[in-house]
Amino acid sequence: MRLQLIHFSDMKYLFSLLLIGSVLAVSAQDDITAGEYKKRVLEHTEIDFLVNYYQQDGENAAVTGGYGTEELQDLSPTIVVAVPLNDDDVLTINANISAYTSASSSNIDPFDGKQPADPFVASSGASKSDVWANVVGSYSHSSEDRNLLWNANLSVSAEFDYTSFGFGGGRTWLFNEKNTELSLNGNIYLDTWKLLYPIELRPEGGSFQQVVPGYDPSFNEHTSKGRNSYSAGIGLSQILSSRMTGYVSADFILQDGLLATPFHRIYFADKEDYFYENFQLADDIEQLPDSRFKIALGARLNYFVNHRVTLRTYYRYYTDDWGITSHTASLEIPVKITDKFTIYPSYRFYNQTAADYFAPYNEHLSTEEYYTSDYDLSKFSANNYGFGVSYTDVFTKSHIWKLGLKSIDAKFHKYDRDSAFSASMFSFGVKFVVD
Amino acid sequence: MKMKKKIVLLAGLGIMLFSSCTVLKEYEKVNINDPDMALADRKIDKFQTTFQSYREAASGANGGKTGGGCGCN
Numbered sequence: 001m002r003l004q005l006i007h008f009s010d011m012k013y014l015f016s017l018l019l020i021g022s023v024l025a026v027s028a029q030d031d032i033t034a035g036e037y038k039k040r041v042l043e044h045t046e047i048d049f050l051v052n053y054y055q056q057d058g059e060n061a062a063v064t065g066g067y068g069t070e071e072l073q074d075l076s077p078t079i080v081v082a083v084p085l086n087d088d089d090v091l092t093i094n095a096n097i098s099a100y101t102s103a104s105s106s107n108i109d110p111f112d113g114k115q116p117a118d119p120f121v122a123s124s125g126a127s128k129s130d131v132w133a134n135v136v137g138s139y140s141h142s143s144e145d146r147n148l149l150w151n152a153n154l155s156v157s158a159e160f161d162y163t164s165f166g167f168g169g170g171r172t173w174l175f176n177e178k179n180t181e182l183s184l185n186g187n188i189y190l191d192t193w194k195l196l197y198p199i200e201l202r203p204e205g206g207s208f209q210q211v212v213p214g215y216d217p218s219f220n221e222h223t224s225k226g227r228n229s230y231s232a233g234i235g236l237s238q239i240l241s242s243r244m245t246g247y248v249s250a251d252f253i254l255q256d257g258l259l260a261t262p263f264h265r266i267y268f269a270d271k272e273d274y275f276y277e278n279f280q281l282a283d284d285i286e287q288l289p290d291s292r293f294k295i296a297l298g299a300r301l302n303y304f305v306n307h308r309v310t311l312r313t314y315y316r317y318y319t320d321d322w323g324i325t326s327h328t329a330s331l332e333i334p335v336k337i338t339d340k341f342t343i344y345p346s347y348r349f350y351n352q353t354a355a356d357y358f359a360p361y362n363e364h365l366s367t368e369e370y371y372t373s374d375y376d377l378s379k380f381s382a383n384n385y386g387f388g389v390s391y392t393d394v395f396t397k398s399h400i401w402k403l404g405l406k407s408i409d410a411k412f413h414k415y416d417r418d419s420a421f422s423a424s425m426f427s428f429g430v431k432f433v434v435d
Numbered sequence: 436m437k438m439k440k441k442i443v444l445l446a447g448l449g450i451m452l453f454s455s456c457t458v459l460k461e462y463e464k465v466n467i468n469d470p471d472m473a474l475a476d477r478k479i480d481k482f483q484t485t486f487q488s489y490r491e492a493a494s495g496a497n498g499g500k501t502g503g504g505c506g507c508n
Binding site: 048050052054056076078080132134155157162164166176177178179187188189191227228229231233237239241242243245246247249250251253255294296297298300302304310312314316318320322324326328334336342344350352355376377382384386388392409410411413415421423425427428429431 | 457458459460461463464466467469470471472473474477478479480481482483486487489490491492493494495496497501503504505
């Protein structure tokens, strides 16, 4: 199903409903009376140390036009510090580093002179590894009666060929004696690419036209480096019974600017193939429209079976104006083994249709306006199996210096597509409370 | 146009459904306040959500990235 663009002026019905909800929420607020106990939003400073190891492999790298190794390893340490500034306000700083080595990225320049270039062999060039660093600061405020919250955030992230500056905010209303929660949020990201092209298409790569007779790619450099993303979201949660609670949400995302990746090669079916060593030289790079509108509708439903078992379910429908529709469904079943230990097996199913502009390796025609052989935009289904273990000590009896141990989490994921791609990850997290 | 009607219909149904629920007092929320009943991903799942935003075309409506901030989908 193709999506028709929904202009913001056409969304007045939706926002009318939200407005009615907001008015109901405000009218339902009950002020705290003099002398009544007010609980702090956050009692003590909390620190989360998280780390994740991720690895993937596949045979359809977009860097090599949909044909080549996708081997990648990533290590991501993260620290999250939440500081109560007073009874009502909390400042949270989230610092994250993602250090990766990627065989496909290394093949932006596969000609390292150490071995014959090959789309299934990693090069030792500079692009074989990179570090993505990200810092997010957010500030939240709760009203005296805790029925109104607002938050604002700033984020900065950078890696070798990509920088991003983001900001946003949100507002949440609680009403019906905190049985119902309505939230609105918005975010803007202003991103900039450093244009990094496949080596044979760079000005200094002109030597390939001298050593490979007939090779004359139809390549024009991008004129834009910017990518802007604007998102608006609404969410509504409700306690449905003493054992059941639900949540529905919608996100509307508009992106414009350079939405293609500059180093993704394209091979045309109607152009002759040229090779240097064992590596096919690019005919062009990925070309995609300069705007994309996405809609994601999500729902969660949790059910408390008994004091040991809970069911956590999630479903999402997604569509965009590039022709992609997607369904996501997941189930997690936390089981309390003891008062402190919980195990939580999970399963997630995902599928998507292909973007209108996708075709496999060497199947695009040079007469097309837009083209990509990025298999992340292809039609596929994926199964994700997870298993987690959690240790929680609400009394934080164990201490390291002034840090009281509150919880430890570990989780393993296995992800398999119905194409030649699989991934696995191991995540570990420790939460401390500062005395 | 069809999508707009669907969204408005879903939002309206959601508000009507939720507003018809019984209201629990704080002391009746023992089960609801269990940490496993939180209507959000666990903090440790943020890595999985980020990985999905790179490797899958869909994003949003999950508390994670909606687009932007990385060279991902």
